[in-house]
Amino acid sequence: MIDTIFNHRSIRKYKSDPVPEKVLDEILKAGSRASTTGNMQVYSAIVTRDEDLRKQLWEAHFKQDMVLQAPVHLTFCADFRRFTKWCEQRKADPGYDNFLSFFTAAIDALLASQNVVLAAEAHGLGICYLGTATYMADRIVEILDLPEYVVPVACLAVGYPDEEPLLTDRLPMEAIIHQEKYRDFQPEDIDRIYKEREESDETKELLEINKKETLAQIFTDNRYTKKDNLHFSKQFLKTIERQGFMNQ
Amino acid sequence: MIDTIFNHRSIRKYKSDPVPEKVLDEILKAGSRASTTGNMQVYSAIVTRDEDLRKQLWEAHFKQDMVLQAPVHLTFCADFRRFTKWCEQRKADPGYDNFLSFFTAAIDALLASQNVVLAAEAHGLGICYLGTATYMADRIVEILDLPEYVVPVACLAVGYPDEEPLLTDRLPMEAIIHQEKYRDFQPEDIDRIYKEREESDETKELLEINKKETLAQIFTDNRYTKKDNLHFSKQFLKTIERQGFMNQ
Numbered sequence: 001m002i003d004t005i006f007n008h009r010s011i012r013k014y015k016s017d018p019v020p021e022k023v024l025d026e027i028l029k030a031g032s033r034a035s036t037t038g039n040m041q042v043y044s045a046i047v048t049r050d051e052d053l054r055k056q057l058w059e060a061h062f063k064q065d066m067v068l069q070a071p072v073h074l075t076f077c078a079d080f081r082r083f084t085k086w087c088e089q090r091k092a093d094p095g096y097d098n099f100l101s102f103f104t105a106a107i108d109a110l111l112a113s114q115n116v117v118l119a120a121e122a123h124g125l126g127i128c129y130l131g132t133a134t135y136m137a138d139r140i141v142e143i144l145d146l147p148e149y150v151v152p153v154a155c156l157a158v159g160y161p162d163e164e165p166l167l168t169d170r171l172p173m174e175a176i177i178h179q180e181k182y183r184d185f186q187p188e189d190i191d192r193i194y195k196e197r198e199e200s201d202e203t204k205e206l207l208e209i210n211k212k213e214t215l216a217q218i219f220t221d222n223r224y225t226k227k228d229n230l231h232f233s234k235q236f237l238k239t240i241e242r243q244g245f246m247n248q
Numbered sequence: 249m250i251d252t253i254f255n256h257r258s259i260r261k262y263k264s265d266p267v268p269e270k271v272l273d274e275i276l277k278a279g280s281r282a283s284t285t286g287n288m289q290v291y292s293a294i295v296t297r298d299e300d301l302r303k304q305l306w307e308a309h310f311k312q313d314m315v316l317q318a319p320v321h322l323t324f325c326a327d328f329r330r331f332t333k334w335c336e337q338r339k340a341d342p343g344y345d346n347f348l349s350f351f352t353a354a355i356d357a358l359l360a361s362q363n364v365v366l367a368a369e370a371h372g373l374g375i376c377y378l379g380t381a382t383y384m385a386d387r388i389v390e391i392l393d394l395p396e397y398v399v400p401v402a403c404l405a406v407g408y409p410d411e412e413p414l415l416t417d418r419l420p421m422e423a424i425i426h427q428e429k430y431r432d433f434q435p436e437d438i439d440r441i442y443k444e445r446e447e448s449d450e451t452k453e454l455l456e457i458n459k460k461e462t463l464a465q466i467f468t469d470n471r472y473t474k475k476d477n478l479h480f481s482k483q484f485l486k487t488i489e490r491q492g493f494m495n496q
Contacts, residue, residue: 001249001366004249005282005363005366006277008282025421028421029254029421030254033253033254034256034362035365038467040472043424044426046425046429081432081433082438083467085438087464089435089438089464090462091461091464092462093468093469095472096477099481099485100480100484101477101481103354103484104382107358107401110358112424113359115366118249118253118363119249122249131352134355135348144430145429147430147432169287171289173273173276175330176279176291176292176293177276178292178295180294180295180298181296181301181391182392182393182394184329187337193334194334213339216337216338219331219335220335221341224349225343229344229346230343230346232348233349237347
């Protein structure tokens with residue numbers, strides 16, 4: 001258990017070997033054992049293996065090759081569709097067309113996805129989360145025919161790894177853990193927390209390639225820019241609204 | 249690994265035994281190994297053990313006794329605070345004050361929380377997610393001094409179990425898994441999916457106690473009502489805005 005967690009690395013190159021049905025069933029079942037609000041299970045997972053559909057998803061996901069390479073693509077959705085239909089069929093008046101319900105359902109979906117990740121890795125599979133899931137939610141809705149009350153929140157490439165990447169570095173634990181209450185960061189805390197990463201050979205190389213003065217600038221100017229964030233933020237909110245979750 | 253996942257149950261009664269420091273450190277470190285967008289680690293976890301603070305949190309969490317009983321309370325937050333400060337200190341212009349960035353950070357926090365849950369359970373600890381985390385986000389912000397760009401998204405009670413609950417039932421897998429694309433539900437699908445749960449002795453008892461005709465009505469009329477959802481939805485959106493994540 002613990003070993004699986006500590007050995008996790010995102011896999012970006014996959015073998016073409018298919019994932020056996022029995023293994024796929026078990027890792028999806030592992031997802032269903034995660035905590036879920038009020039045992040409502042207000043999420044869904046779409047298993048896409050069809051090549052044409054995966055090609056469409058690959059285009060949506062900024063043409064990241066792993067979407068084409070990995071034989072299985074999983075789309076986890078916040079999903080109040082089934083639950084709402086159940087209520088309507090049972091003389092009950094559903095009130096789940098609001099932002100809180102969307103977020104509740106997103107939590108369900110994300111906890112389930114992480115169980116699936118760890119179960120997959122325990123079976124020797126590799127995975128990669130695609131950050132583009134929320135950026136391109138509107139396009140994913142179209143490709144996968146997602147109806148009202150269904151919004152994609154996490155996508156995974158799943159398959160057998162064709163690379164053995166090193167463990168990714170992490171910041172010291174003081175960067176993420178606060179004791180009792182939140183202890184805000186002073187300039188010297190920030191310097192100390194980022195020191196090792198900033199002084200690494202990898203960073204020096206990145207700065208040279210990107211012609212930047214600081215590592216932070218590579219994030220703000222290249223990887224996660226204000227302009228892109230604002231653009232995709234508006235789109236994602238529109239998708240949440242269009243899927244029926246913004247009645248206030 | 250797989251066994252830990254399949255043995256998960258939420259624990260609502262705890263022993264007073266403290267969680268050893270070494271165990272706590274390891275389970276939090278397990279959280280830090282989860283995937284995180286662009287390795288930014290835009291989340292935080294607040295470890296609250298102080299009795300007075302836990303009493304305040306207990307009140308915020310609808311006075312659910314497990315918050316007082318469990319010796320450790322963890323609050324997982326979507327957190328762009330440290331990252332934003334780092335950017336500002338490194339001549340980089342951060343653009344993370346928008347909804348997409350909030351959601352990205354929430355994903356980071358939720359994946360980390362689920363790793364912590366499984367690592368805790370592998371160590372013989374019990375946990376319970378508190379759905380009230382998002383309902384009462386504004387109050388949690390006050391109690392834990394959460395600054396701008398920090399929003400609580402998941403709270404956990406953590407401690408040694410003082411009960412052995414049965415495994416919770418789940419709907420058949422067809423309720424959550426879709427092949428290739430979304431296959432929408434027909435009335436007969438809904439009937440089939442909910443049949444076993446609706447016909448169980450537990451449901452019959454619930455209907456009698458609550459004087460309701462259908463199980464769905466217990467959700468819509470008692471547990472998760474439209475009125476409450478709308479109220480807490482507005483509050484949660486306001487908190488996200490007040491914490492700085494709604495500049496569009």
